[in-house]
Structures are given as C-alpha cells and as structure tokens.
Amino acid sequence: MKILISNQSELPIYAQIKEQIKEQILNGQIEAGTELPSIRKLAKELGVSVITTTRAYNDLEEEGFISSMQGKGSMVLSKENEFLKEKYLLRIEEGMGTAVETAKRIGMKEDELVNLLHKLWKE
C-alpha cells in the first residue's frame, strides 16, 4: 500500500487517504482480503491525526470497500461484493463513455470502435 499526502492538494487529507486506498483496491494493487494497517498505525506513519484516518476508513467502509470490526482491524472486501461490483461497472462505463465520445469527435463509426475493442481485448 502506498499513500502520499500532498499539502497543496485541494482535497482534505482524509479524502486523499480514502481516494488513494480506493484507487489501489480498484486497480488490484491491494487485493481482496488484505488487512489494512490499524487507524492508529496509519495516523502515526503518515504523521496525521487519528481522527483524520478514522474518517477515511469510515468513508471506505460506508462505500463498501472495506469492513472494519472492533478490535480486529479493517479488511478489504472481496470483489464479489455488490457495492464493489457496482463501482467496477461504473468505472468501465466511464472509460467506455470517454472512448465513445472521443470516437464520435473524430467521426469514427460504431463498428470500427467495436473492432478496436475486440483487438484490445485479445491483447
């Protein structure tokens, strides 16, 4: 797991932590079932307040990325989890949306784009 806090960021620190963990879960760098460091350990390592890391974990739990149990720490939920599946779908939709938009902008036909997708899929 990698978390880099920026003081110049527009995002508050708790949101930076949340987004970076989320990103790493979604792109598979943090695998399902991984135990995350405790709230207090994370705060200490990042040099931020305990309330800040607590808020990041609470948000991640609310959004269905992790599950926290009193005294047992926090675990990354499996990809089979409904919430997460939805997140992945959303992500795919976003990516495809951008592709479609860009294709239209240069006058690409639908089947040309589909062909491109087929080609990419096989790679």
Added chain:
Amino acid sequence: MMELLEVKGLTKRYKGFLLDDISFSLPKGYIMGYVGQNGAGKTTTINCINQICHANSGTIYLNGRMYKEDPIQYKEEIGFIGDESYFPKEMRISDIRSIQKTFYRSFQEAEFDQLIARFKLPEKKKISEFSRGMKVKLMFAAALSRDTKLLILDEATNGLDPVIRSEVLQILQDYISDGERSILFSTHMLEDLEQIADYIVFIDQGKIIISETKDDLLESYILIKGDYKELTTELRSRLIGLEKKEFGFEALIKSDEARNVPKGFVINKPSIDKIMVHLIRNSLEGV
C-alpha cells in the same frame, strides 16, 4: 469511561485577568491542541490541571478522578514538558535519575536509561550546559519513563530546530498509539498542530472561542483575498476578520458561503494560523 481529561467550568481570577468558565474534554488516545495568544490563559489552565494553582471554581477530572480523591495517583498520571527545563541547573542526568526514583513509584530506571541513550544526552554534563533541544529531550525522558496517562506540553517545541521538532511529533504519536493515553499540547507553533492534533481548543482573553476537531475547523473556513473596491455590501457583511492592506484585502469566509464568491477574488484553504489571526481580529472588532 472514554474521557481522559475533563475540565468543567474552570474559572480563575487574577488582578486584571479572568480565565472564564473553561470547559472541554479530551478522550483517551487523542491529541488536543490548546492554542491562543500570549496571555490568553493557556498556562493558567495548565497550571490548574497540574494543581499548581487553585481555581476559584470548576472541576477537573483526570482519568475519572479529581485531584483530591487521590493526589499521588493524579500526579503520577501526568507528565509535564514546559518551555524551560524545570530541573535544577547544577544537576546532571544521574541526579535526575535519583530524584525521579524518589518521587515517582512508577519510574522505570531501565526505560529512562534507554531514552537517555536514544536521545544521545550527555551523562557527564551539567544541565546548565545542555542545549535547548537537549533540555526538552531530558524532560521527555523523565516523563516517558513513568506510567503516565496525560502528557502536557506547554510551549515545549518553541525554539527547537525542525529536525528535533519532527522527532518530538513522532514521540507524541507513539505516546497515543495504544489508544489509552492523551496529550494536551499548548503552543503557538500552529504548524505542528496542523499535522497531528485531533482537537483544537482556541482561547482568547480567557474565554473559549473554538472547540472542535481540527479537520472540521480547517474545513469550516475559506481564506478570501481580493480588491476592497470590488466588494459588494452583501459580500462584505459575510467576511470575518477583514484585514485591509495596500494592495488588497484578506479575510475568512464560512466555507458554505464561499460558493457564491464572484470571479476576481482568490479563495484558498486557510492554515490554522490564518484562522486564528482573523478570528481574533473579528473578536476585537466586536468590542
């Protein structure tokens, strides 16, 4: 019992000064920044918690107990680090070791020696020959080698170089990492607090002006700058602690009111420093 320190209605009158009905509570496992200008009443509050001065009214609970219930235990549970060394100048580390042994039943000699080694403090020198950083580290060694529950820092990081300050911040985060101990950190080096503090209590002229989590405090205000002539009366009325300067003004505005700020004004996230400066300015305007 989740609160480690509870201060209720603390009032102390001196000639020309009133610490007025101070109440706050600090849960176990967290760091509270206690901030305010010089003379705002920070040290008076701390002296009352340390039972060095007697409050006119109010109660203080440490780990669920009042001082009078068990004075020895109460003192055992507090570790204090001040802005100046409170050890006699002529002493050496060996003298401090034996004093601690005599006064505190929870003193761990081996722990103390380890800390002295870790901080590279000279065994042979007198305290009067110590640098400011060494004196602060010695106070930490003395406090951390006892079984304390509350660490109180009164301007302890003033005048320390950045390397030692960051070391101190790590020591503080270590101290609270088991979730059972807490820190009351009084300072005007607000950038230290900006990193690690969970709660901020802000006092001005003996009264609490702000008491909330640091994250909420930082999120509740936006710093706005711009040309004074471009201010509408409506926007002007929403500014907090307006400071007019030759080439533009600077003020705070509540975050939820910052959305409708017209173009031409610069808005930024404020530091705790800036929040403090403008809130004090605002309270002076009100007088």
